Amino acid sequence: MSVSAIERCLWALLAAFMIAVPWIVPALVGSFWVSVIAEILIWSLLAASVNLLFGYVGLLSFGQALYFGFGMYGVAIGVEDLGLSFWPAFGLGIMAAMAMALVTGIFAVRLTWHYFAIITVVFSLIFYFLALTNKWLTGGDDGINFTLPPTINIGGLSKSFTDPSFQYFFILCTAALCFWLMHRLFRSPLGKAFLAVRDNDVRASLIGLNVYLLRLIAFVLAGFLAGVAGGLFAFFGRYASASYMFYHVSGEAVVWAIVGGAATLLGPIVGTTLFIIVREIVSTHWEHHSLIVGTVAILVVMFAPKGVVGLWNDWIARIAERGSAPAGAAKLRTEP
């Protein structure tokens, strides 16, 4: 069996499992875990937003929670204050996140490395405190609770997130669509240009790439991913709160993305899954579960700097090299 056949099999198994979750998981471990998996899918989009910037354009953002928060509030304010239905509210959340990413990005992507990381934290802190203090709009600490509008309402057919299976499949489809779009993006001309900017920005400008504009586009696309995640999470929890805009949330997404494997498509999913499952299992028994998070993060950065998926890819490449086909060598090496 060739390496690509093994990978195809794993993909098919994963897809089958994800589709069967609402039936398998309650029978095996309890229906609570269906919503944990839905939550993992949502948070993996936030981690993917970090990964798009860090893994593919070389910008480490510690402020992606800001755009997650804007997605959340866009949905909550849209539903509760503006009386919007599901889709317009979802759209408002995503647009708000992207608009915010555009405005902050215009300033942030002029900088790189630690300066960039700091300015993203500063922006997210500013808006976190603004959200906390402007209670009339955001509900401050208490946040905004809202009544869930139906997602589909055509004739007699009405579906909403109150149906757990529908909720799960809606989140699964949205996440799958986003990851499929990223998969296309990373192989596209625009994606290659992102990689060139990440690898060597001076050279990129000398071959004619508009480095500033490319970084800004990536920043807005990352805002889109974070906004989708935030919007979904608002519908999922029927709730929006300033606490999700805190940079602590951004930092967690950075850890998920790096541990899972930066510059890999699935790294953010793997990292998010790992940490949320650990959290769900350990936190019921031991309140200091974040110690485990820290330890695992340090170990991975020290011993597997390419993350879990990076390790896997290296392993696959080695197997492929041992076989006859040198195709494995075509895989992008991720060492600096």
Place this chain on the structure above:
Amino acid sequence: MSEPILRTQGLTKRFGGVVAVDNLSFSLAGSRLHAIIGPNGAGKTTFFNLVSGLLAPSAGRVFFQGRDITALKPHQISRLGVKRTLQIKSIFPRLTVAENLWITGQAGRGFLHPLRTAASDQQAREAVERTLAQIGLSALASRAAGTLSYGDVALLEIGMAVISRPKLLLLDEPTCGMSPAETKRAVDKIRELSRTVDIVIIEHDMDVVFEIADDITVMAQGTILARGSPKEIAADERVREVYLGRDEDKDYVEEAAHA
């Protein structure tokens, strides 16, 4: 040809109190392989940085084919057809060799498609394959560029220059750090290129300069000291004094130690 391909007018760059390029007026008629030589610190690389837009001049103007490019950004200048290499080899280390060439060939396009696969553009792919064959790196096409040997990186840089379809090519010490065999390969390639593209080359290796250049400009302390054919330059007393009299090998070893 009436309008020179590259012309500078009173070009000056100051770094604090140091004048790196001093009121430089340079003009380059087309269809020649032009070399710039001069001792370290003469302002040669700074001159390239000013022309390619990496640095903004303190005073003066740069014209490319009669068009004022002084205020343009590097990518805008590059899109006009002024391409350059950097003194320290500069490629995209985590991209494959083929991807390095591919993105260099496509970078000038205004629109980069966000969803179509890069591999689906047959024209671009064929250009990459042609260039790979030209520089003799076809066998290494899928290797990460960062894992190549120094000489192969230099060849890749030349390939990147070729595939970008330059109108004017600025080469900053292209043979620096190469073995004699690699140097010969690179020089052949540069000479071949010069038949279709105007080239300005900064070079420390005098054998290379006198072998390939049609014209030589000697720079010292930010200004032009002399200009002429290789014969004229070799005979010029002042040039001998500031430059050719120095021990080139020592000069080179020092530089390598700092690189």
